[in-house]
Structures are given as C-alpha cells and as structure tokens.
Amino acid sequence: MADLSVNVCGVTLKNPVIPASGTFGFGREFNELYDISCLGGVATKGLTLKPRLGNPVPRIAEGQSVILNAVGLQNPGVEAFLENDLAWLKQKTRVLANVAGSTIEDYAEICARLDGLVDFVELNISCPNVRCGGMAFGIRPETIEEVTRAAKKSLANTPLIVKLSPNVESIVLNAQAAERGGADCISLVNTFTGMVIDIEKRKPLLANTTGGVSGAGIKPIAVRMVYEASRAVHIPVIGMGGIRTAEDAVEFLMAGAAAVQVGTHNFTDTFACPKIIAGLNDWCDRHGVSHVSALTGALQ
Numbered sequence: 001m002a003d004l005s006v007n008v009c010g011v012t013l014k015n016p017v018i019p020a021s022g023t024f025g026f027g028r029e030f031n032e033l034y035d036i037s038c039l040g041g042v043a044t045k046g047l048t049l050k051p052r053l054g055n056p057v058p059r060i061a062e063g064q065s066v067i068l069n070a071v072g073l074q075n076p077g078v079e080a081f082l083e084n085d086l087a088w089l090k091q092k093t094r095v096l097a098n099v100a101g102s103t104i105e106d107y108a109e110i111c112a113r114l115d116g117l118v119d120f121v122e123l124n125i126s127c128p129n130v131r132c133g134g135m136a137f138g139i140r141p142e143t144i145e146e147v148t149r150a151a152k153k154s155l156a157n158t159p160l161i162v163k164l165s166p167n168v169e170s171i172v173l174n175a176q177a178a179e180r181g182g183a184d185c186i187s188l189v190n191t192f193t194g195m196v197i198d199i200e201k202r203k204p205l206l207a208n209t210t211g212g213v214s215g216a217g218i219k220p221i222a223v224r225m226v227y228e229a230s231r232a233v234h235i236p237v238i239g240m241g242g243i244r245t246a247e248d249a250v251e252f253l254m255a256g257a258a259a260v261q262v263g264t265h266n267f268t269d270t271f272a273c274p275k276i277i278a279g280l281n282d283w284c285d286r287h288g289v290s291h292v293s294a295l296t297g298a299l300q
C-alpha cells in the first residue's frame with residue numbers, strides 16, 4: 001500500500017484525486033452511489049453571491065472524445081451552499097469552494113463570506129460562458145493579478161487557488177500573475193472555448209452558440225500547460241483536463257501537479273474517481289513508489 005496522501009498549501013488530502021468543479025454538484029448524488037469520503041477533496045459547483053439559473057438549453061453537446069458545455073454557472077448561491085451543504089460535505093472530505101463573480105467586488109465579497117469555513121477557495125476567473133463575466137479577468141495578466149489580490153485580501157484563513165483559463169496567449173505569464181497577486185496555489189485547465197454545428201439545421205448545437213470544451217481530447221494540451229505553468233511558479237499546481245485513468249493522473253503529477261481534478265469523466269463513469277484512486281495505489285505498488293507525492297514533477 002503506497003502512501004497516497006499529499007500536502008497542498010499545508011492542508012493534507014488523503015489522496016490527490018478531486019472531482020472538478022461543475023461535474024460533481026456538491027457531492028450528494030454521487031454519495032448515494034459510493035461514500036465520497038474516499039476522495040482527496042471535492043471542488044464544488046461554481047458559487048456566486050446570488051443564485052443563478054444558468055444559460056438556456058441545449059447547453060451540453062457531445063464532440064469526439066470531448067463534450068462542450070455552456071451551463072452558465074447555474075448554482076443556488078453561496079448562502080444556500082453554506083446553509084445546506086457545507087457542514088455535510090466537510091465531514092466527508094476537504095472542500096474546495098469554487099467561486100465566480102462579474103466584478104472584483106463580487107469576488108472579494110464571496111471570498112470574505114467563505115473565509116475560514118472551507119479548506120480552499122478556488123477562484124474561477126476563466127469561465128467562458130457568462131457574458132461580461134469571468135472571462136475578462138482570466139485573459140490578461142494585469143486583471144488576473146488584480147482579482148487575485150482582491151480575493152486574497154478577503155481570505156485571512158483559507159488558502160487561495162486561482163484556476164487558470166487555457167484560452168490565453170501565455171499560460172506562463174498568467175500563472176506568474178496569479179502568484180504575484182498572492183495565490184497560494186494555481187489550478188488548470190478550465191475549458192477551451194469551442195463550437196459545434198448541427199449541419200442539417202445550419203445552427204450551432206448549443207443555445208449559447210459557443211461552449212467550453214472538456215474531456216479526454218484536451219488532455220495533451222492540458223498536460224503541456226501544467227508542465228509549463230508549474231515550472232514558472234513556486235506555488236503548488238493542481239492539474240486537470242481529460243483525466244480518465246490512474247495513468248492519466250500520473251502523467252499530470254509527473255508534469256508538475258501536486259494533485260489532480262477529474263471532471264467530464266464523472267459523467268461517463270460514475271465511479272471514475274474511486275477507480276482512479278485504487279489505480280494510483282496499484283501503479284505506485286507496481287513501480288516501487290512508496291509516496292505518491294514523490295511523483296510530482298518527477299519527469300526526467
């Protein structure tokens with residue numbers, strides 16, 4: 001049995017596998033099928049100050065080895081999360097509260113509300129689906145630094161993860177901007193902006209026209225970005241993008257990630273995360289690795 005525990009910003013996770021934001025709700029539905037206390041943590045659906053209904057349907061479309069989503073941050077709002085879900089989720093596993101806003105003040109306010117109550121705040125500055133929303137923050141280094149600084153100011157007691165968009169000119173400059181702004185950790189990648197067309201109707205498949213591309217097909221690009229970002233900063237990195245197997249997770253760890261998130265594959269296999277955790281243990285045993293944390297950045 002390998003030691004699968006990892007330390008991220010001084011917080012111990014029992015293993016490095018975390019379901020990604022927006023693909024796991026707040027964990028309740030999955031917990032009916034397996035005990036989610038086996039997970040390293042849970043990244044919640046993106047929370048906003050006020051409840052949101054999200055975008056019109058259809059808002060999910062399938063591509064080859066990928067899906068596109070334009071859910072548009074449907075969520076019950078931060079107060080409902082605090083009231084109904086946090087206590088339950090906290091006694092199961094580590095909680096990464098994923099948050100989004102349309103102004104710097106929104107981000108600061110929601111962080112202040114969560115400070116000291118969750119294990120991490122994960123700042124979604126990259127959601128490509130909300131008009132006039134998160135996207136603007138996540139593209140340019142200057143705005144990334146500014147929103148990170150504002151969030152960090154509101155978080156005296158909780159480590160801040162800044163989740164980076166891949167739809168950018170330089171992932172390295174953006175990772176460094178988050179670090180300069182005071183991020184304790186970065187996570188990447190969020191979804192790639194894409195589009196699919198129903199050629200019979202001559203219309204986009206998504207009501208929103210464009211959506212975020214995720215799933216197996218994005219993995220090599222995500223691995224490259226995790227590799228580049230992790231070498232450019234001195235803070236831990238959480239990697240994601242297309243992970244389906246323990247071997248995929250090992251790839252991200254070797255590229256420089258301290259932990260990984262699994263998103264889209266939760267939809268194709270409900271038991272994706274526990275299978276990856278078991279697979280990581282087997283992989284470590286087969287390769288004589290006693291601590292999974294030794295794989296972080298172990299690329300030769």
Ligand SMILES: Cc1cc2nc3c(=O)[nH]c(=O)nc-3n(C[C@H](O)[C@H](O)[C@H](O)COP(=O)(O)O)c2cc1C
Pocket residue numbers: 020021022023045046047069071073098124127163189190191213214215216218240241242243261262263264265
């Ligand atoms: C349906 C759906 C909803 C998502 N919602 C969020 C969200 O609310 N906040 C966020 O930061 N990322 C969100 N994401 C992005 C994922 O957390 C993850 O970064 C991305 O899907 C890449 O990982 P994957 O290829 O394993 O899915 C969402 C992804 C999907 C597919």
